[in-house]
Amino acid sequence: MRLSRRDLLAAGGLSLAGTVLAPRRARAQAPRRGGTLSLRTWDPPHFDPFQTISYKTHIALSFTHSRLLKHKAGPQVAPGTFPVEGDLAESWTQPNDTTYVFKLRRGVRWHNKPPVNGRELTADDVVFSVNHFLTVKGNANAYMLRSVDKVEATDKYTVKFTLREPFAWFLDMVSNPHAVAIVAREVVEKYGDLKKVESVIGTGPWMLDAYRPNVGLSLVRHTAYFLAGLPYIDRIEMTVDEDNASRMAAFLSGKYDIGWEFPGTINRTDWVQIKDTLKQKRPRLQTTEFPSPVMSHISMRTDQKPFSDPRVRHAMSLAIDRQAIIDSPFEGVGVMNPPVPAALKEWSVPFDKLGEGAKYYRHDPTEARRLLAAAGYPNGFPISMCFTNYGSTLLVDITQLVQKDLKVVGIDARIDQKEYGAYIATCFYGKFDSTTFGPQTGFLEPDNFLVGQYYPDELKNQSHINDPVVADMLVRQRRTFDVAKRRELIHDIQRYLAKQQYYVQMPSGVYIAVWEGALKNYGPNMGYDYGGRLLAAWLDR
Amino acid sequence: MARAKPALEHARSTVGIRWITTVGKFARRKPLGAMGAVIVGAMLVMAVFAERIAPYGYDDSIRGARMKAPSAAHWLGTDNLSRDMWSRIVYGARVSISVGFLTVTLAVLAATAVGVSSAYFGGAWDLIVQRVVDAWLSFPYLIIILSVMAVLGPGLLNVVLSLALLLAATNSRVIRGATLTAMQQTYVEAARAMGCGHARIIVRHLLPNVTATIIILATIGLGAVILAESALSFLGFGVPPPHPSWGGMLSGSGRTYMLRAPWMAIWPGAAISLAVFGFNMLGDALRDVLDPRLRGS
Numbered sequence: 001m002r003l004s005r006r007d008l009l010a011a012g013g014l015s016l017a018g019t020v021l022a023p024r025r026a027r028a029q030a031p032r033r034g035g036t037l038s039l040r041t042w043d044p045p046h047f048d049p050f051q052t053i054s055y056k057t058h059i060a061l062s063f064t065h066s067r068l069l070k071h072k073a074g075p076q077v078a079p080g081t082f083p084v085e086g087d088l089a090e091s092w093t094q095p096n097d098t099t100y101v102f103k104l105r106r107g108v109r110w111h112n113k114p115p116v117n118g119r120e121l122t123a124d125d126v127v128f129s130v131n132h133f134l135t136v137k138g139n140a141n142a143y144m145l146r147s148v149d150k151v152e153a154t155d156k157y158t159v160k161f162t163l164r165e166p167f168a169w170f171l172d173m174v175s176n177p178h179a180v181a182i183v184a185r186e187v188v189e190k191y192g193d194l195k196k197v198e199s200v201i202g203t204g205p206w207m208l209d210a211y212r213p214n215v216g217l218s219l220v221r222h223t224a225y226f227l228a229g230l231p232y233i234d235r236i237e238m239t240v241d242e243d244n245a246s247r248m249a250a251f252l253s254g255k256y257d258i259g260w261e262f263p264g265t266i267n268r269t270d271w272v273q274i275k276d277t278l279k280q281k282r283p284r285l286q287t288t289e290f291p292s293p294v295m296s297h298i299s300m301r302t303d304q305k306p307f308s309d310p311r312v313r314h315a316m317s318l319a320i321d322r323q324a325i326i327d328s329p330f331e332g333v334g335v336m337n338p339p340v341p342a343a344l345k346e347w348s349v350p351f352d353k354l355g356e357g358a359k360y361y362r363h364d365p366t367e368a369r370r371l372l373a374a375a376g377y378p379n380g381f382p383i384s385m386c387f388t389n390y391g392s393t394l395l396v397d398i399t400q401l402v403q404k405d406l407k408v409v410g411i412d413a414r415i416d417q418k419e420y421g422a423y424i425a426t427c428f429y430g431k432f433d434s435t436t437f438g439p440q441t442g443f444l445e446p447d448n449f450l451v452g453q454y455y456p457d458e459l460k461n462q463s464h465i466n467d468p469v470v471a472d473m474l475v476r477q478r479r480t481f482d483v484a485k486r487r488e489l490i491h492d493i494q495r496y497l498a499k500q501q502y503y504v505q506m507p508s509g510v511y512i513a514v515w516e517g518a519l520k521n522y523g524p525n526m527g528y529d530y531g532g533r534l535l536a537a538w539l540d541r
Numbered sequence: 542m543a544r545a546k547p548a549l550e551h552a553r554s555t556v557g558i559r560w561i562t563t564v565g566k567f568a569r570r571k572p573l574g575a576m577g578a579v580i581v582g583a584m585l586v587m588a589v590f591a592e593r594i595a596p597y598g599y600d601d602s603i604r605g606a607r608m609k610a611p612s613a614a615h616w617l618g619t620d621n622l623s624r625d626m627w628s629r630i631v632y633g634a635r636v637s638i639s640v641g642f643l644t645v646t647l648a649v650l651a652a653t654a655v656g657v658s659s660a661y662f663g664g665a666w667d668l669i670v671q672r673v674v675d676a677w678l679s680f681p682y683l684i685i686i687l688s689v690m691a692v693l694g695p696g697l698l699n700v701v702l703s704l705a706l707l708l709a710a711t712n713s714r715v716i717r718g719a720t721l722t723a724m725q726q727t728y729v730e731a732a733r734a735m736g737c738g739h740a741r742i743i744v745r746h747l748l749p750n751v752t753a754t755i756i757i758l759a760t761i762g763l764g765a766v767i768l769a770e771s772a773l774s775f776l777g778f779g780v781p782p783p784h785p786s787w788g789g790m791l792s793g794s795g796r797t798y799m800l801r802a803p804w805m806a807i808w809p810g811a812a813i814s815l816a817v818f819g820f821n822m823l824g825d826a827l828r829d830v831l832d833p834r835l836r837g838s
Contacts, residue, residue, distance in 0.1 A: 272801065273801045274800070328621060328623070387781070394797075396793060396794075397622055400600065400622060400783040401622065403782070404783070415781035417781040419687070419778060421691075422694075
């Protein structure tokens, strides 16, 4: 073989390029420390996680506070699944059905701020936090740990929980970002509560550096964080931006590193409009799609006529054209929901396994009218529908479609529009005369959806259901520790509920999670735990 | 009787001719005002005869017509829920015009009563009224509206009431100023010297001289009220869906789909602009015609 000088030069050039480029690529895959991540946030009403259920507060605190357990995060975790791992707890055991023992990591340091000044976290801090969570007045999330009878520190690094009754979801509740953020007793004692910005002191991966009301928050790396080397990102800049046009423009110009809507997504209506421009302006953007756990439903006074008649409820469900909701407000991409939202893929029963009740999710106005006539309402009836728009045009559009569909079968729904605060104080907690329409919190496990909405006298039992069959099944699933058996029980509950139609479930949209290509080792998922999802992420720029 | 009938007809035709002549003169002297009157008139007709003018119902979805651009079938296009935009604009006039007119009428009546009486009677009454107005104006307007709505609950009439309360406070201060100026005039002094009562002085001498201010306030306020209604609709206090209001259409789905279906934002926006323009032009012209100081200018 003869090699010309040109061939030799080309081969030499290629070799040189290889030696230069290969290490760079290898280096690029190794986590790199530093950089500033920018994202859009919401102005927290205050900073006390035990005094509000607001996502605005919980998202901010997900960066600064730790929990006993947390949900695994990263590209390897499928969105809609929530495997549990230790946060402050290094390990845990369950000696019997009602006892959990957590071994804490040693050397966990509080943020270096007064009054804790970076002291070590101990089991007493965990005990204080749990007791505070359970007993402080005004904690709407306290129900999550209602099963706890006693929590005690058996030594400096061991915490023991004793439950009143078996509760198979206990670990999921403890790891849920809605639940107990671990706080220090001195901070609560110094400030009275945790509402002030000065009281934002935790053991989390970032420390609050600055808070500018209605403008934003700045977070800096907690240098003494208990996982060595983490977090990789030095600084988080969170901007409060309440105008969608402004957010969209900011994202197009590269201001935000992840999608501006909760939880790091872009609404499909906006995405469809800007995706081509984004391809040009931000070609490195990464995306993934997964269904939203936020599901709207019609709740009704099933303890009163006409909704006490299952035929009326079936007719209501058959009247709704769910596909039209997917086609229009959700831009053609959505999922049908049985009683547990399809987004919780491990727990939601597939429609082909929903059994007899699946037929009520069809759109069949003729059958709906026949059922209404059989129930004694051949001409339908008027209803009032309590509603608040949550500032969402999407929700307003869905409501209009629902109202129109009901009108077709003779149910004349008059919208009783309320201001958000008034709605939450009344209709959201079942205080209405006829029906309510609106979204439910996108919980991360089925127990919150099912027990809250279907167990007698629960606050969020909007439809006033008192069905002993459901109540019994709900209690049994809580006592079933075998995950496969519990899943089957949860599926059975959904099959039963589909036949009852105590709530008329609407489809959910499909999130488009978007993030900058330079953000590595990031995996989007549902829930408020922004800090957890960014803990091991790093910036390649 | 045989002779009375033609006389009546003659009288009627004379009145008719006089009207036409007056309107013609108004149009020649104030062409922009006449244009404003035509716009306002058209909107009133739209509001009253919406069912006859609109080709579709305000919530009729037209199969296969989602976000269609303006065409012969749908002059102003269709929205994201496949509804005819022209029909919704026509029906929307009903809400926007009703809210606008009712609010401004209520506000102007209240503001005039408060402003004129405060300026005319002065003393302790003026002091108390003005401090109450000061306190009222010191709150951000949204706080006041939200508080009033929280007490009264959402609904069209309550929107009108809360906006009127807000507008009345601001306007009363301006009307008070105009009344104080008018009170310095010699004809008021003369009326007093002649022994005219308070009612006569206020009705015959002061009110005509602050009418121009009132008309300007009313016409300016009308546009602001239409816009404020849209803000309230967005916050969930306005007209409940699916009833359309121009403000609601603009701030709701109009804004959401602005890049993809700009007509969803353009037409309600144009309707609001046109309404505000029409009312302002008409108000300006009326002021010129009705103000005794500007008469003949």
